Amino acid sequence: MNNTLYPIKFKPILKDKIWGGRKLNNLLNKESDLPNIGESWEISDVEGDTSIVSNGSLKGQSLKYLLENLKDDLIGYKNYKIFGDKFPLLIKFIDAKKDLSIQLHPNDKLAAKRHNSFGKTEMWYVMQADQNSNLIVGFNQEVTTDLYLKHLEEKTLTEILNFDKVNAGDTYFIGVGRVHAIGAGVMLAEIQQTSDVTYRVYDWDRVDDAGNERELHNDLAIDAIDFNMPDDFKVNYSKVKNQSNDMISCPYFTTSYLEITENIKKENSQDSFLIYICVDGEAEIIANGISEYLKTGETILLPAGIKQYEINSEKATLLEVYV
Structure with missing residues (x-):
């Protein structure tokens, strides 16, 4: 690696x-x-x-x-x-x-x-x-x-x-x-x-x-324009804390909702980069011994070569995205 x-x-x-x-x-x-x-x-x-x-x-x-x-x-x-x-x-x-x-x-x-x-x-x-x-x-x-x-x-x-x-x-x-x-x-x-x-x-x-x-x-x-699209545009999703909750999965991206209230260990099992978008709160992401903080309105990219990492927070809401 x-x-x-x-x-x-x-x-x-x-x-x-x-x-x-x-x-x-x-x-x-x-x-x-x-x-x-x-x-x-x-x-x-x-x-x-x-x-x-x-x-x-x-x-x-x-x-x-x-x-x-x-x-x-x-x-x-x-x-x-x-x-x-x-x-x-x-x-x-x-x-x-x-x-x-x-x-x-x-x-x-x-x-x-x-x-x-x-x-x-x-x-x-x-x-x-x-x-x-x-x-x-x-x-x-x-x-x-x-x-x-x-x-x-x-x-x-x-x-x-x-x-x-x-x-x-x-x-x-x-x-x-x-x-x-x-x-x-x-x-x-x-x-x-x-x-x-x-x-x-x-x-x-x-x-x-x-x-x-x-x-x-x-x-x-x-x-x-596609005049025949169904009214399926509003997304319903779960909000179970401290785990990734599926929101959208399409050929172009998969997005999950992640509300964190404790320190968690994560694994990237996808053959893809991961993007974390902080939509509320603040979190620390640690990978390969390197720590980076993510505040509301900030975005971070985890390269695909990183397989294990930690997300530490008492209160943060993140969108987790991969392809």
Whole structure:
């Protein structure tokens, strides 16, 4: 086993967004002078936005460098055969001070053909929500292409969309082709395929400081929308303490809920890296004799070559992710 393997943290990549706010500063301690921080990219291998290690002996190296040098020691043999020097997941925190645009993402086939990219299957875990905040997920009735286009043209799209009132802990699985939007007042963790391809279909008629509307992608979106998806997007999961509780398992990632109230020993039996996203509290992760602390709003990567490790905490809630 490679002796350099240890719990790796990365420098957050912060994104100024027209709909962003201050929660990522105030609640998650992300340091930035940006006026409207909408997103913190925690682990990213998106072109032009590659994460940089912020701790330990690999500090200053890029995620790309880690992949090229550690290979299957970093992401696992099976994953390296599939993805090569490309990290398969993008981990984010998102703060919507205002409503995000109504949007959807293409599947792998369309994304590869049109954008030389993966598709964008994703999930949301709500960390905080102001009173009466909503997420838009799917439609509130059976919708045909003609009905959708009629509402789009008449700017009445919201009449056929499903609004879900949300609270902290609510979890959603957003499959490719599903129309969705994060509503004002919601802060969440997002786990997704490595892709930055979004088809924006409606943006509430808002304009930027220069009076320009943001680009819409309705020509591309119409082929990508799946009008026949079942209403299975809300995720129910157990919350048994001090063990991993299955939340979502799909071809692109598996996510578990882990609430810790004591010191636990863990084993990685997967041929994969592990990612821990701290959504509440604070924990210490120890691997190969190296200790790293994880606070609310922080993310850590455990390379696949680490098989035994400890998580120590009196109170922490983590999302555990692997491929």
